[in-house]
Amino acid sequence: MNKWMDISQRLENQIPVWPGDTPFSYKVSWSKEDSGSVNVGQMTMSTHTGTHIDAPFHFDNDGKRVNELDINLYIGPALVIHVPNVTSIGVKELAGMDIENVTRLIIRTDAWQERQVFPDSIPPIEPALAAYLAELGVRLLGLDLPSVDPLDSKDLSAHHELNRYGIHILEGLVLDDVAPGDYELAALPLPLVEADGSPVRAVIRKLK
Ligand SMILES: N[C@@H](CC(=O)c1ccccc1NC=O)C(=O)O
Ligand SMILES: [Zn+2]
Ligand SMILES: [Zn+2]
Numbered sequence: 001m002n003k004w005m006d007i008s009q010r011l012e013n014q015i016p017v018w019p020g021d022t023p024f025s026y027k028v029s030w031s032k033e034d035s036g037s038v039n040v041g042q043m044t045m046s047t048h049t050g051t052h053i054d055a056p057f058h059f060d061n062d063g064k065r066v067n068e069l070d071i072n073l074y075i076g077p078a079l080v081i082h083v084p085n086v087t088s089i090g091v092k093e094l095a096g097m098d099i100e101n102v103t104r105l106i107i108r109t110d111a112w113q114e115r116q117v118f119p120d121s122i123p124p125i126e127p128a129l130a131a132y133l134a135e136l137g138v139r140l141l142g143l144d145l146p147s148v149d150p151l152d153s154k155d156l157s158a159h160h161e162l163n164r165y166g167i168h169i170l171e172g173l174v175l176d177d178v179a180p181g182d183y184e185l186a187a188l189p190l191p192l193v194e195a196d197g198s199p200v201r202a203v204i205r206k207l208k
Contacts, residue, residue: 002206004186007173009050009115011043011199016118018146022046047197048146053189054169058196059159066195071188073140073168074200077207078104078185080178084111090126099136104185106142106204108175115174124150127161134165142170142187142202173202182207 009015015024022044029042047066048054053074056063079102086093089107099105112119125141125148133141141148141162148158148169162169170187184205189198 004203004205005178007051007175007178007202007204008200009172009174011045011050014116015050016116017046017049019118021048024049045199047192047195047199048171050199051170051172051174051187051202052197052199053187054159054171054197055189055195056163057194059156060163063163066189066192066198069168069189073104074170074188075186076104076184078102078106078140078142078183078204080106080108080175080180080183080204082108082110082180084109086111086123088123088126090129091132094129094132099133099138101137103137104140104142105133105138106170106173106175106178106183106185108144108178108180110144110176112145119146119151122147122151124148124153125158125162127157130158130161130165130167133162133167138167140168140170142173142185144173144175146172170200170202178204 013025024045026043028039030040032039055066057065081097083093111123122145149156187200187202189200192198
């Protein structure tokens, strides 16, 4: 049986976050010495740090919250495709790829090279790709970038279009060692009530 591979960013205090967002921090707030029995940790983080999913509430006040999302979307067969050296990701960039009957599509762009710093720019998803992917059956779109929109976007049109077509978003994957092909994916959000996003532990296993 093929082994599960971790495709998540490590959550450590130096992890880069969206400019201006809450820094990640973990510390032991109550040590074994102090408590007499246990180490107890405390963490602070943004819901959009590292490998995470967006709930529609992130960009739409009337959108679903994390605890309302269907967990079945985040576990199951997934296709990984490689789309390097592009300035944006649209229908043209995916032309000729066999994406029939794919519920979960993961795009490896390799565009975020310097992982220790938040990128200056990324190849965004073109909003028009949403309708095309929905037609192919895609319900979850994952990628190795911190957003599906340009980093300076305020209208977040790719987020909105994907949501309009029922496509859920998984961001910040680490796909450096993942060859294109068919996999099983598990990237479950936490049961965060009312939340706009959630960190996930994303793992993948080669099918066949
Ligand atoms: N859309 C990005 C996050 C995002 O836009 C963001 C995250 C944290 C703090 C501010 C943000 N956007 C501000 O314009 C994402 O989906 O992760
Ligand atoms: Zn996000
Ligand atoms: Zn997003």
